[in-house]
Amino acid sequence: MAPTKTNNRRSADRDLSPDFSAITRGKHALLHGAFAEGRGLKLGASTALLMIHQVCEALVPVLIGVSIDKAIGPSDLGALLWTLGGLAGLFLALTYSWRHGYRLTNRVYGFGDHSLRQMVIAKVLDPRATGKQFGAGRTLNIATSDTAITAGLSWLVSQMSASLAALITAATSLLLISWQLGLLVLVATVVFLVLMHFITAPLERRTHLQQERAAEATGLATDLVTGLRVLQGLGATRTATERYKETSRASLQAALGTAKSEALFSTVTLGLSAMFLAAITWVAASMTLAGEISIGQLVTVIGLAQFIQEPLSSLAYYPAGLAQKRAAAKRIAALLNTEVGADAHLTSTDSAVTGAVAFSELLVRGEGNHPDIRLLPGSITGLRTDARSARELTVLLAGRTKDAGARLLINGVAAGGLAALRSTVFVADHDAAIFTGSIRDNLHAPEPLDAVLGATGLAEICARLPLGLDARVGEQGSALSGGQRQRLLLARALHQRQPVVVLTDPTTALDSVSEARIAAALGTLRDAALLIISDSPLLLGACDTVVDTTSLHTAGVNP
The missing domain is CATH 3.40.50.300 (P-loop containing nucleotide triphosphate hydrolases)
Structure with a gap:
């Protein structure tokens, strides 16, 4: 049977030409992934929930210290019951807030990544594009790795906010116990962040270089695989292989440099955190022996000193994480702003x-x-x-x-x-x-x-x-x-x-x-x-x- 087709075609519902005027620079791409299309409200809610989680975690050693002083020391059963009830309430609140805060942040991240990826693909598939502006490998790397990294700003915002909430809660609790201890924590935090800023500078540079080298290697590999038959026909496979080896080696060296910087960062972070914990413990123990603070307050101080190591490390990594996301956002913006035959x-x-x-x-x-x-x-x-x-x-x-x-x-x-x-x-x-x-x-x-x-x-x-x-x-x-x-x-x-x-x-x-x-x-x-x-x-x-x-x-x- 002969095929039947009709010459009456449906009108396009709208023009296929996407609008990229909102993404003019890297920072706009960065903000788009986390805050555009209604994601800002969800990110605000998820950030608030994660902050509540960290505040509740910081209050756990405080309530344990109170139970020691008010219930265990005096052998007060009633006080023990209400402190245990308070601990149960804290754990219930921190579990609930973490679960829903994590879920909401993950949704913001996922939809932000999807939105950026759709914009990249829409740009590449723009009917007015001649196809010469975009390489397959470069586009693949931007549409997968860079969009995911850029959308990760949502995690950075929520985690940094939660870390700040934890530090503020811990510092306030220590100030209520002893202004000397509170002041020590605040000064040590500032010194810690300043030192980590200088340490993370080479990590930022090497992370950016690693992303560039990895993008080059991925793009070249994709292009070579796509044109493998042509290369075989031209007898150029050996030359192409050598070129990929050079690019891959450069990517490997950049990755090794980043790994070394991350190892140095982790070592220094752990070392400074251990020194900080030891200093707090020594000062708190001395004050306990002098009768300035109670046993319960000593337990609280040591617990808070251990707790704030993780928020401090997260805050120290913030500049490097932000630099990585800014670099990826700039590559997305560069592609979205590539000129096509618009008229x-x-x-x-x-x-x-x-x-x-x-x-x-x-x-x-x-x-x-x-x-x-x-x-x-x-x-x-x-x-x-x-x-x-x-x-x-x-x-x-x-x-x-x-x-x-x-x-x-x-x-x-x-x-x-x-x-x-x-x-x-x-x-x-x-x-x-x-x-x-x-x-x-x-x-x-x-x-x-x-x-x-x-x-x-x-x-x-x-x-x-x-x-x-x-x-x-x-x-x-x-x-x-x-x-x-x-x-x-x-x-x-x-x-x-x-x-x-x-x-x-x-x-x-x-x-x-x-x-x-x-x-x-x-x-x-x-x-x-x-x-x-x-x-x-x-x-x-x-x-x-x-x-x-x-x-x-x-x-x-x-x-």
Whole structure:
């Protein structure tokens, strides 16, 4: 049965062009992940809950000291019961606040990471982008590692706030016991943070360098794997391997440098914390022997001194953590602010032509001595031209140039909106991506058309596979040969809903016999207006009309 497709297309609900004006610098990307889209209120609530958790933990040694002085020392059963009840209430409050504070912070982090990743992907998939601005490896690293690091600001904010709350509670408790002890804790905290600031400076620099080197290594690895077949064809695999080894070694050295700095940071932190604890314990013990504080207060002081080691370490790490997130946010902002071929008339949604109007004609006005190209429903038009002109034409038909509205007429009306153009014309890139999944997933058609599968030879390939259309294609189509990839891409293009389909060299990876079969079969598919850009005699011979512009160049005419 011949496939049936309709030329009446739905209008795009909105323009596909995303707005990135909110992310102009790295700090905006940083704040977006933690506070935008209603996440600020959730982060505030989660921070408050985690602060309550830390305050309750700081009060535990205080209440234990009180129970020693008020209940255990005097053997007062009533006081023992109410202090035990107070401890139970503290543990109930700190458990509840930690559970829900952790859950809320994790939600803020997860949705912030997702939002940043969506913005990165939307930018890369912007219809006006030519594809040259973004490398696959660089984009992968930014869309995974950098977005997660940047969104981690939510954890940094909540944990730093909780650490401050713990220190304030501990210092206040010590001041109530003895102003000398409280003052000692405050002075020691300030000295500790100042010393750690100087220690974390090299850690910040090395962390930033490690992120850069890791991003380079990841990007290069991704690009090399993507172009492995090309490298093998050129005999350049050894050179590519050596280049990756150099980049990987640089990344390893940066990681080792960061590890050394982190080891130094941990060692100094533990050493200073131990010295701090010893000093507090010695002063408190001396005051106990002198009768200035009680046994219960001594227990409280030692417990608080042990407790505040973790908040102090967290506060000391704050500059390094913030520097890491700022570096990642700057890379996100740099990608989001990359210029694309934006133009006012391409983003207008008030076009006079939409896909909802029955398609009758697409006219491509030629420039210079180039002739016009007229595409009609059910027609097959061939174009034989040079590579540069072919590339310029596909960019024009994809709406990535500023003069698309002036040179493209849909049903006799200028293509004034990108949405209208995208709903009318589908441009099948010669090197389009194969998505990880099955053949059916890549066709993006739950019920693929038998005629298209037969015409492209994909039905024959599926017949040899145990799972047929549900056979897996591997990572980026790695399980397919070059010819199979091209058949799949051609079938995917012919399954599109747009009334105009543009194919660029759709059979270069096929042998002449397979190419002849596909050329003959294309003549039976008269549902869309096909524009085939190729210099293949077999494909051009199957076209109703052929436009040949190569003579203009051989005659020395500049189009």
